[in-house]
Amino acid sequence: MSQTETRAAVPGTRLAPTLMTWITAGLSGSVMPDDVIPARARGFAAEARAGRDHTRSDVSCRLMASWQRSEEYGVSLDDVDPVFSGTIDQSSLFYDSGREVLASLHRTLAAEPVSLMLTDADGLVLNRLSGDTSLLRALDRVHLAPGFSYAERVVGTTGLGLALADRAPSLVRAEEHYAVGLCCYTCAAAPVLHPGTGRLEGSVNLTTWSESSSNLLLALAESAAQHTTDLMRLRSGGVTGGRPRPRGEVFRVESPRAEPGAGSLHDLSGSWRRAVSLAEAGLRDGRVVACVGEPGSGRTTALAQALRRAFPRYRILAASNPAAADVEPWLSLWTPELTKASTAVIVRDVDLLPLWVAEQVRDRVLRARVEARSGAADPAGCLPFVITVERFEDIPAALRAIVDGIVPVAPLRQRPEDIGPLARVAALRARGREVDLTPAAERALSDHRWPGNVEQLMQVVKKLARRHDPIDVGHLPAEVLSHGRHRLTRLETFERDEIVRALNDPSLTMAEAAERVGLSRSTLYRRIAQYGIRVR
Missing domain, CATH: 3.30.450.40 (GAF domain)
Incomplete structure (x- = not known):
């Protein structure tokens, strides 16, 4: 060759x-x-x-x-x-x-x-x-x-x-x-x-x-x-969706902080509780469950919570998809655990797996399932194996054939009642104690659409909690206080941020804010509408 x-x-x-x-x-x-x-x-x-x-x-x-x-x-x-x-x-x-x-x-x-x-x-x-x-x-x-x-x-x-x-x-x-x-x-x-x-x-x-x-x-x-x-x-202005997650990472989900990333809250919205309950029911029936939803929406968290309920004494391994050169080490890290008793595995973002890797995963899961049922692995004959994906149709065909249940997780913008509790958890993790959110700040957080879902919310609030206590609306970043419908250029982003900074100064009137950013008052109002800025 x-x-x-x-x-x-x-x-x-x-x-x-x-x-x-x-x-x-x-x-x-x-x-x-x-x-x-x-x-x-x-x-x-x-x-x-x-x-x-x-x-x-x-x-x-x-x-x-x-x-x-x-x-x-x-x-x-x-x-x-x-x-x-x-x-x-x-x-x-x-x-x-x-x-x-x-x-x-x-x-x-x-x-x-x-x-x-x-x-x-x-x-x-x-x-x-x-x-x-x-x-x-x-x-x-x-x-x-x-x-x-x-x-x-x-x-x-x-x-x-x-x-x-x-x-x-x-x-x-x-x-x-x-x-x-x-x-x-x-x-x-x-x-x-x-x-x-x-x-x-x-x-x-x-x-x-x-x-x-x-x-x-x-x-x-x-x-x-x-x-x-x-x-x-x-x-795209260098915006790449946040810090990239390490590819091929395999980590153990420990108790009591059972869920990585999005927090360990259980008492959230009805939509969230239904997703966890549906996943739990599928796992108790011995199904291979696929959790479907947008990246960062809490898919892995929902599955981890369901696994904790269905199998409280099991250890949980979560595997992110690997780079092409790391496939063999990645497979060797977690697939041997499939045949061990009291182990559950979450494979994340299977839509990013190459087809031949998906076929390898399927074959190893099926072999492990046969061993589990024959008593060679778990005495109960159970093999908890779950996956996450953005859309069901993007699951590789090899893995789609073994999926027995689908659990949808709604994006954060459709669960606004979860934003406040999750923000408080993020602040608690950043400071090691509770940090107050003013009502105005909580309303602004709840009004934002959060394209990066829970993961984006956690990153924003952790950063704020390290700088402010309590967190007020004036401390929120400009992108949270606006909802423009198109991607901004660097110049537009700079202008928007300057307008938000001026508007959040309580000592300035609208005319004085317009003067500070070098715009007429009428132009300032047009820019506020153009960038979707929420005025206090």
């Missing part, structure tokens, strides 16, 4: 035997007969039996898994028949940033037989650039063009399909494509992740003729993907 291909593969996922080893073994009693190997691999093996030359005789585990999925999806080995959508979202930050990056790269590759493309997270081709008209005509014949979906489940194994499925840079050479009609191309693609949330936005895909394949192709795709992410971060 070349150096470029090694970067695309995840450590520890290469197959031990090669296809040639399987073929040889098949002559004397194969351990992996042809009827177990996916059809695309059997075709590859048949060519190897015929003595045809290949650049390499072994196949990565990721590629084999993709071939297997393609066969299960019912993708044709011969025909390339992608779905035409015709609807392309050109208004997103991802599209705008990616288009600019590819345009710059295209200027340096205009004379090369390479097509540069941007796709969304579903494999829909958003744009295409190339200076080679013959390559563009050929790509049109296989519908690798804007408006067509080239997801793995539609056309089988391709560079962009594999990059999106595994959320890892991928290089698929000529004969490695699932469909024979794509075997005259080599594709390199790299996923683009949102700089703040880590959510998959799409991919950068570079396609060329198979005979002009270059080991630099994947490096170029990775570089373009990284530049797209950097440009997205810059254009």
Whole structure:
């Protein structure tokens, strides 16, 4: 395997035997007969039996898994028949940033037989650039063009399909494509992740003729993907959704402070209590429960509270999703605990897991469940395993099949009665004692929409509690006291903050506040309405 291909593969996922080893073994009693190997691999093996030359005789585990999925999806080995959508979202930050990056790269590759493309997270081709008209005509014949979906489940194994499925840079050479009609191309693609949330936005895909394949192709795709992410971060004003959570973290949820992140309050709104009770009922019935809701809304907390009620003596492990290079250590950290008695596991944000990792998790959970029921693990035969995800449809198919129950958690903006109690818990944790909130401050906190949910509220109040006691409305940050409907530029943010600062000075009249910020009184009122500032 070349150096470029090694970067695309995840450590520890290469197959031990090669296809040639399987073929040889098949002559004397194969351990992996042809009827177990996916059809695309059997075709590859048949060519190897015929003595045809290949650049390499072994196949990565990721590629084999993709071939297997393609066969299960019912993708044709011969025909390339992608779905035409015709609807392309050109208004997103991802599209705008990616288009600019590819345009710059295209200027340096205009004379090369390479097509540069941007796709969304579903494999829909958003744009295409190339200076080679013959390559563009050929790509049109296989519908690798804007408006067509080239997801793995539609056309089988391709560079962009594999990059999106595994959320890892991928290089698929000529004969490695699932469909024979794509075997005259080599594709390199790299996923683009949102700089703040880590959510998959799409991919950068570079396609060329198979005979002009270059080991630099994947490096170029990775570089373009990284530049797209950097440009997205810059254009969002550097706002990336708060401090990123360590990826691949596995931690134990201890008692009595049983729930990480959002607090340990139990007596909250009826919506919250219903979610916890629903999760508890599912766990007592031995179900695999998925907690669905926006990031930061308290999904892990709800599951931890339900686990404490259903299994008060169990230890609880919570695992965040790992980076691609850390998958094997991540799996080895917590999956052995599945077979141990009195252990419950929460896997967070499974929608961010690559497909092959989700398959590994599913297989290990199912094995552990069999052991639990046979009495090898928990004497009660119970295996509490729960997951969190933003939307049910984003759960990887492998894990979706084992989910037995869905528990929705409402975002904080739909639970305004929880804001005051949670804010007091945040202040208590920051100062080690209770900190008062004035009625005006509590009203302002309750009126805010909290796009970052409980996690954002906790961060804001902890910071305030370290500086003020009691906390009054004048101490709140400007973004809490306004509710603008569009993302502000840096200049607009500065102006808004100055207006809020002036308005919160009780010694100033409106005319004096307008004079302080350098605006007329009428303009000040228009700015207050524009930025959604709440006037005291």
